[in-house]
Amino acid sequence: MNIQIFGTKKCNDTRKAERFFKERGIKYQFVDMKEKGMSKGEFNSVANANGGLENMINWKGKDRDCLAIIKYIAAEDKLEKVLENPQVIKTPVVRNGKQSTLGYQPDIWKGWN
Numbered sequence: 001m002n003i004q005i006f007g008t009k010k011c012n013d014t015r016k017a018e019r020f021f022k023e024r025g026i027k028y029q030f031v032d033m034k035e036k037g038m039s040k041g042e043f044n045s046v047a048n049a050n051g052g053l054e055n056m057i058n059w060k061g062k063d064r065d066c067l068a069i070i071k072y073i074a075a076e077d078k079l080e081k082v083l084e085n086p087q088v089i090k091t092p093v094v095r096n097g098k099q100s101t102l103g104y105q106p107d108i109w110k111g112w113n
Contacts, residue, residue, distance in 0.1 A: 001026060003029070050100055058090040
């Protein structure tokens with residue numbers, strides 16, 4: 001398994017995901033989205049695995065102004081705006097090769113080999 005966890009240090013679900021893999025002795029790479037964010041390729045890969053860009057966005061997030069802009073700008077501009085503002089992405093984003101989940105999903109992770 002090649003696990004990557006994209007999230008923030010303050011996110012409770014991200015910390016729970018890290019604990020899930022730690023408790024099972026599974027190595028993972030943590031990527032702090034406040035410091036690094038996701039590349040366009042990483043984001044597109046995860047978005048495709050999770051039903052598209054709209055599903056990647058935490059519409060209940062705190063940054064209401066940014067979410068409003070993303071909701072109403074042209075479709076071709078949404079990806080750039082989301083990548084510029086990683087705080088609007090649902091966390092944690094957990095990747096295992098081509099597989100990926102959004103949020104805390106231990107039942108799915110247990111099935112990963």
